[in-house]
Amino acid sequence: MTVHVNCRLARATLMAFVVAAASPAALAQSAATLVAATSDGTALNVTIPVFDPGIPDDPSMFRELQVFPRIRRIEAKLMPFLLRETLVESEQWGAVRVTTKPDAAAELQLLGTIVRSDGEWLDLRIRAVDAAGYTWLDKVFSRQANDEPATPLGDKGMPEFQEIYTEIAVELAAVRDRIGEAAVSNIKGTSLMLYASELAPTAFSGYLEQIDDGTLRVLRLPARDDPMLIRIETIRNTEFLITDTVDAKFREFNTDLARTYRVWREYRRKVRDYEAWNTRFAEGEAGNAERGSWESIRHHYDAYKYDRITAQERDRLAVAFNTEVASTVDAMEKRVAELNGWVENGSREWHRLLEELYEVETTLPAQGN
Amino acid sequence: MLANALEFPVSATTPVRYPTILPIRNHSNSHCFTSLLLAAWLCLAGCAHEEVLLIEDTKYFEGDMPADFSGYWQRDYASSDNINQVLQNAYYALGRKNNRGRSGIPMASERDRSKLLPLARLVELITRTDELTISQTDHEILVERRDDFSLMCAFFDGVAKPIDSAFGKEVCGWDEDRLISVNDFPDGLRVIHQFQISADRKQLRVITTATSKTAPMPFTVSLYYWRIEKRPGRFACIETLSMKRVCSTGELTL
Numbered sequence: 001m002t003v004h005v006n007c008r009l010a011r012a013t014l015m016a017f018v019v020a021a022a023s024p025a026a027l028a029q030s031a032a033t034l035v036a037a038t039s040d041g042t043a044l045n046v047t048i049p050v051f052d053p054g055i056p057d058d059p060s061m062f063r064e065l066q067v068f069p070r071i072r073r074i075e076a077k078l079m080p081f082l083l084r085e086t087l088v089e090s091e092q093w094g095a096v097r098v099t100t101k102p103d104a105a106a107e108l109q110l111l112g113t114i115v116r117s118d119g120e121w122l123d124l125r126i127r128a129v130d131a132a133g134y135t136w137l138d139k140v141f142s143r144q145a146n147d148e149p150a151t152p153l154g155d156k157g158m159p160e161f162q163e164i165y166t167e168i169a170v171e172l173a174a175v176r177d178r179i180g181e182a183a184v185s186n187i188k189g190t191s192l193m194l195y196a197s198e199l200a201p202t203a204f205s206g207y208l209e210q211i212d213d214g215t216l217r218v219l220r221l222p223a224r225d226d227p228m229l230i231r232i233e234t235i236r237n238t239e240f241l242i243t244d245t246v247d248a249k250f251r252e253f254n255t256d257l258a259r260t261y262r263v264w265r266e267y268r269r270k271v272r273d274y275e276a277w278n279t280r281f282a283e284g285e286a287g288n289a290e291r292g293s294w295e296s297i298r299h300h301y302d303a304y305k306y307d308r309i310t311a312q313e314r315d316r317l318a319v320a321f322n323t324e325v326a327s328t329v330d331a332m333e334k335r336v337a338e339l340n341g342w343v344e345n346g347s348r349e350w351h352r353l354l355e356e357l358y359e360v361e362t363t364l365p366a367q368g369n
Numbered sequence: 370m371l372a373n374a375l376e377f378p379v380s381a382t383t384p385v386r387y388p389t390i391l392p393i394r395n396h397s398n399s400h401c402f403t404s405l406l407l408a409a410w411l412c413l414a415g416c417a418h419e420e421v422l423l424i425e426d427t428k429y430f431e432g433d434m435p436a437d438f439s440g441y442w443q444r445d446y447a448s449s450d451n452i453n454q455v456l457q458n459a460y461y462a463l464g465r466k467n468n469r470g471r472s473g474i475p476m477a478s479e480r481d482r483s484k485l486l487p488l489a490r491l492v493e494l495i496t497r498t499d500e501l502t503i504s505q506t507d508h509e510i511l512v513e514r515r516d517d518f519s520l521m522c523a524f525f526d527g528v529a530k531p532i533d534s535a536f537g538k539e540v541c542g543w544d545e546d547r548l549i550s551v552n553d554f555p556d557g558l559r560v561i562h563q564f565q566i567s568a569d570r571k572q573l574r575v576i577t578t579a580t581s582k583t584a585p586m587p588f589t590v591s592l593y594y595w596r597i598e599k600r601p602g603r604f605a606c607i608e609t610l611s612m613k614r615v616c617s618t619g620e621l622t623l
Binding site: 058059060063259260263264267278279282291292293294296297298300301303304305307308309311312316317319320321323324 | 484491518521532534555558560581584609611
């Protein structure tokens with residue numbers, strides 16, 4: 001009797017969690033657009049965690065490498081969104097989600113690091129790994145900004161670097177075409193089993209095997225109507241809803257910051273022009289004046305002076321950018337932290353309830369009951 | 370002796386600035402030793418002009434920065450050197466050097482004069498600003514000067530971080546509580562600024578020296594600044610990127 005009561009209680013609590021999570025209108029709306037894609041059996045879902053901003057550990061390198069830490073952290077949130085948009089537009093993938101942290105159970109995960117972003121060059125290291133542990137690609141994509149002014153309209157952060165995202169999308173699609181449907185199916189199965197074994201290890205730990213090269217192989221799959229699996233899928237979809245809400249926050253964030261970020265890039269472009277002018281000035285005729293003459297001394301001093309003024313103006317603009325976007329960034333980070341906290345708390349509870357349910361459902365009744 | 374300079378822990382007089390630009394120090398032996406080292410280095414800088422920006426000892430400090438220069442500073446013209454007078458003194462010193470052992474009025478040669486004058490003009494140009502704004506954090510000092518670039522001294526873990534570009538080098542160091550900023554430019558041109566604050570923190574002395582491989586001697590001026598208090602304005606302002614400077618009479622939030 002006690003067993004049945006506990007079982008019912010656990011089920012009810014679990015469903016209450018799931019229903020509570022799915023009830024807000026915002027979640028339902030994003031679910032309609034994004035989770036629908038997961039029903040396509042052949043399209044892989046893609047997860048793009050916020051990029052590693054590539055900030056050097058040594059703060060004394062910031063100026064030399066032209067790294068503005070706060071702006072880098074913002075770029076690390078904006079760039080995955082741009083990659084996501086490109087992948088969605090390619091119509092080759094299932095749901096493409098930007099997340100705040102890596103997810104080992106993701107069907108295909110794109111881990112990015114900003115190697116260089118100085119207004120003129122963007123170097124992005126992208127590592128694409130599937131749920132089975134296979135690395136699809138691991139390379140640095142590099143592009144120089146074109147000379148055309150940034151697009152005045154539109155909500156994309158950096159259109160002059162669009163080519164980099166397109167190139168990543170093309171290379172990923174090429175790998176996807178090579179591996180075939182069986183491999184895709186295996187990745188999807190591995191992903192689900194990984195997720196299931198994280199949430200209910202007792203029930204699902206025996207379905208996967210790690211082979212010598214570190215990759216995972218699905219040994220077997222539970223029946224489609226396995227009640228534990230159905231629960232896992234329900235929870236996973238609920239978690240996707242939360243993730244999609246976080247993702248929607250990134251979209252808002254991108255829209256809010258796009259205008260200011262465009263102005264920042266415009267200034268970076270101007271700074272580059274000034275730097276080019278400084279170089280031409282330094283190489284100019286006055287530089288050939290008689291050594292030690294007033295013209296020569298003045299020229300050397302001015303060349304350095306203009307160079308420093310340009311660098312200091314760039315630093316000032318970075319501070320102005322930070323000031324302007326601080327409130328938006330803070331609000332976004334706060335909201336995302338709330339949502340993440342909710343998911344983490346929920347996961348702990350789901351984990352506990354699933355383990356409890358599994359025990360209840362698999363324990364043989366004691367004799368005499 | 371300059372009356373306003375009495376609060377400084379060192380002699381404020383800079384009568385003839387050749388061959389050493391450093392004020393005579395009369396503290397402990399170690400201070401004398403440091404000064405001698407620096408003097409020797411500066412002499413070498415004027416003669417051989419190797420690519421040594423600062424002697425290693427001056428590039429480090431432990432704990433807090435040895436002095437706090439932050440604030441607004443207004444030129445004290447009464448106490449500061451008159452650049453024309455400094456130039457005349459330098460010509461006189463050159464003349465004495467050239468006429469050693471001979472009678473008559475010491476006269477610098479036309480060649481020496483023409484080689485020193487550009488340095489004097491440079492020093493005049495870069496010390497023209499009558500106001501300095503200095504901001505200081507735990508690891509950085511920024512000296513803002515009107516119509517010129519800001520001098521920046523960055524220290525990470527007490528170690529000076531040089532600025533190095535195709536157009537020149539900039540590095541800072543400390544000699545006790547004196548901040549030294551050295552700028553090196555092509556063709557052996559070098560500008561050194563030394564900052565020292567008075568004990569009561571009301572006065573700032575900035576000694577600026579220019580040297581070059583072609584000039585017969587360094588050229589140095591000593592300028593004094595009074596601390597001024599700027600009252601907070603009626604408006605609170607912040608710099609933004611797309612809206613430029615944004616001001617408000619109340620609390621400012623974007």
